[in-house]
Amino acid sequence: MSTIEARLESLGLQLPAPVKLPPGVVLCFPWVRIHGDRAIVSGHGALNADGSIAPLLGKVGKDLTLEQGYNAARLAGLAILASLKAELGDLDRITAWLRAYGMVNTAEGFTNYPQVINGFTDLILELFGPDRGRHARSAVGMAGLPFGLAVEIEAEVAISG
Amino acid sequence: MSTIEARLESLGLQLPAPVKLPPGVVLCFPWVRIHGDRAIVSGHGALNADGSIAPLLGKVGKDLTLEQGYNAARLAGLAILASLKAELGDLDRITAWLRAYGMVNTAEGFTNYPQVINGFTDLILELFGPDRGRHARSAVGMAGLPFGLAVEIEAEVAISG
Amino acid sequence: MSTIEARLESLGLQLPAPVKLPPGVVLCFPWVRIHGDRAIVSGHGALNADGSIAPLLGKVGKDLTLEQGYNAARLAGLAILASLKAELGDLDRITAWLRAYGMVNTAEGFTNYPQVINGFTDLILELFGPDRGRHARSAVGMAGLPFGLAVEIEAEVAISG
Numbered sequence: 076m077s078t079i080e081a082r083l084e085s086l087g088l089q090l091p092a093p094v095k096l097p098p099g100v101v102l103c104f105p106w107v108r109i110h111g112d113r114a115i116v117s118g119h120g121a122l123n124a125d126g127s128i129a130p131l132l133g134k135v136g137k138d139l140t141l142e143q144g145y146n147a148a149r150l151a152g153l154a155i156l157a158s159l160k161a162e163l164g165d166l167d168r169i170t171a172w173l174r175a176y177g178m179v180n181t182a183e184g185f186t187n188y189p190q191v192i193n194g195f196t197d198l199i200l201e202l203f204g205p206d207r208g209r210h211a212r213s214a215v216g217m218a219g220l221p222f223g224l225a226v227e228i229e230a231e232v233a234i235s236g
Numbered sequence: 237m238s239t240i241e242a243r244l245e246s247l248g249l250q251l252p253a254p255v256k257l258p259p260g261v262v263l264c265f266p267w268v269r270i271h272g273d274r275a276i277v278s279g280h281g282a283l284n285a286d287g288s289i290a291p292l293l294g295k296v297g298k299d300l301t302l303e304q305g306y307n308a309a310r311l312a313g314l315a316i317l318a319s320l321k322a323e324l325g326d327l328d329r330i331t332a333w334l335r336a337y338g339m340v341n342t343a344e345g346f347t348n349y350p351q352v353i354n355g356f357t358d359l360i361l362e363l364f365g366p367d368r369g370r371h372a373r374s375a376v377g378m379a380g381l382p383f384g385l386a387v388e389i390e391a392e393v394a395i396s397g
Numbered sequence: 398m399s400t401i402e403a404r405l406e407s408l409g410l411q412l413p414a415p416v417k418l419p420p421g422v423v424l425c426f427p428w429v430r431i432h433g434d435r436a437i438v439s440g441h442g443a444l445n446a447d448g449s450i451a452p453l454l455g456k457v458g459k460d461l462t463l464e465q466g467y468n469a470a471r472l473a474g475l476a477i478l479a480s481l482k483a484e485l486g487d488l489d490r491i492t493a494w495l496r497a498y499g500m501v502n503t504a505e506g507f508t509n510y511p512q513v514i515n516g517f518t519d520l521i522l523e524l525f526g527p528d529r530g531r532h533a534r535s536a537v538g539m540a541g542l543p544f545g546l547a548v549e550i551e552a553e554v555a556i557s558g
Contacts, residue, residue, distance in 0.1 A: 102350065103357045108334055108372040110394055115335050118374030173430055174437050176551075178376060181541045188543050189424065196425050211430040213440030213551045215500060216541025219342045219377025221349050229337075229374045233432055263511065264518045269495055269533040271555055276496050279535030339537060380503045380538025382510050390498075390535045 079166035082202050083156075090157040091150075092126035094119075097222070106158035114159065114169075114232050118178070120224035121150030122157075132223040136185025139225050144179060147226040148194030155230060156202075163234060171233040172199055172210035178227045181216030188214040195228050240327035243363050244317075251318040252311075253287035255280075258383070267319035275320060275330075275393045279339070281385035282311030283318075293384040297346025300386050305340060308387040309355030316391060317363075324395060332394040333360055333371040339388045342377030349375040356389050401488035404524050405478075412479040413472075414448035416441075419544070428480035436481065436491075436554050440500070442546035443472030444479075454545040458507025461547050466501060469548040470516030477552060478524075485556060493555040494521055494532035500549045503538030510536040517550050 076084075083090065096102065108115045121129035135144035160166050177192030179185075192214035200208040210230070220227045237245075244251065257263065269276045282290040296305035321327050338353030340346075353375035361369040371391070381388045398406075405412065418424065430437045443451035457466035482488050499514030501507075514536035522530040532552070542549045 100350070103354060103361060104336075104373040105370050106372075108370060110332055110334050113334075115372040115392075117372040118376065171432055173432050173435075175426075176374075178374075179541075183540075186541055186543055186545050188541070189422070193425060200425060209427050209430060211428075211437040211439040211551070212426040213498075213500075213549065214543060215440065215539055215549065217376055218344075218379040218540040219340075219347055219349070221347055221375060223347050227374065227376065229372070231437075261511070264515060264522060265497075265534040266531050267533075269531060271493055271495050274495075276533040278533040279537065337535075339535075378537055379505075379540040380501075380508055380510070382508055382536060384508050388535065388537065390533070 077165045077167040079202055086201060088153065089124065090153055090160060091122040091124050093157065093161060094122060095126035107162040109162065112233050114162065114234050116155055116158065116230040118227040118229040119151050119154040119158065120227050121147040122154045128222055131225045133225060134180050134182040135191055135225050136182035141187060141190060144191035144225055145194035148177065148192050148228065149198050151226050151228045152195040152198040155228065168234045169232045170207065170235050172203060172208050173231045173233055175210050175212045175228055175230045177212065177214040178217045178220060179214065180220045180225050188216055191226060238326045238328040240363055247362060249314065250285065251314055251321060252283040252285050254318065254322060255283060255315065256287035268323040270323065273394050275323065275395050277316055277319065277391040279388040279390040280312050280315040280319065281388050282308040283315045289383055292386045294386060295341050295343040296352055296386050297343035302348060302351060305352035305386055306355035309338065309353050309389065310359050312387050312389045313356040313359040316389065329395045330393045331368065331396050333364060333369050334392045334394055336371050336373045336389055336391045338373065338375040339378045339381060340375065341381045341386050347377065349377055352387060399487045399489040401524055408523060410475065411446065412475055412482060413444040413446050415479065415483060416444060416476065417448035429484040431484065434555050436484065436556050438477055438480065438552040440549040440551040441473050441476040441480065442549050443469040444476045450544055453547045455547060456502050456504040457513055457547050458504035463509060463512060466513035466547055467516035470499065470514050470550065471520050473548050473550045474517040474520040477550065490556045491554045492529065492557050494525060494530050495553045495555055497532050497534045497550055497552045499534065499536040500539045500542060501536065502542045502547050508538065510538055513548060
């Protein structure tokens, strides 16, 4: 078993199934685009275990609490890992996390986006450790996200061949 | 004639003239930044054939319909191609589309950003095919865009020397 | 003394001290992530000389004027340079600015994000000149930024070994 998957298991975490969109929605882009040693990751939201969109929808600070937003960011991280595993075969091929752009569907007046996106960053650091896991990051407030997602995260990682 | 330009012609599409900004507006940055085999593309909106800003302004879901938003994204794609052609000389030098970040000027309550940005992605796939054209993507709702643009897209492509 | 720091001095500019966050706020990510010849820069806002968050908070076009927004973008640029110097040792190791993503905390109806983010771009061009300093750019309106920052900028530069 790969090191990262062993850590996921020891933390009691499971990757969701591949993204399953609502009926009628067709996506014309990949969840991960590989080029050389770069894997560029499309924006992901929180998923249920079966790959359907998790019911963490609406504006953080109004429809959802900070804690629910943190959880949405953590689940978005698991969704990203599921997409990376599907594309790379083995998450141990990730040699470095480079960038994460954390987007929070924000209520007027809420500004604690960093603490929301920590749900993602904490997960990555737990799994990959401080050297491989550390990534440049922004955490910002959006006027809206697809399907009303509370959190969406895009990222880039470096991979081995 | 280059392959991509032949495809543009066979689809009846024309690239707009270089961006022509409103009087008094001076831009201090390039539309495309080349570094090694990477071409990083600044945010583009929809243009008229003469390079002036197209009258697809305002908030999608209120001032503009979904269909108008889709069209704005397609025109933004043509504007990006015009900038890449000006910088690269030949669009056949694009070996892979890597990333697109699709920003939609959103009305409160509108969330169908993916279908809007499909206007861009469909164009790129028609021209470059599924292997070269596929790109990681996010499609999100913005509180505002320059000049009131309905859609703005930034991107990155890989190029040959 | 390095060339860029000599230019900073000749312009009468000083880099702020490293970022000092409000009490209780802990950041779990680096301000700059190096990978190969790339330095990816996390989102930065305007800082005071001592590294604390500058009082340029709120929405540009309502709480702050365009000129204050421009100044916030310039100060965000100085904060980015301070982080790059801390990571690289010498700013002369920056061989090219590649990308800047300029985010403006926007009031309803304000759209002049490019002129705000020019505060950043003008600074980089003054210091690095047109060849090394030019960067692909987007300048857009956000529904909110952390701590109520008026401007936040993330970036990528190329570096020498």
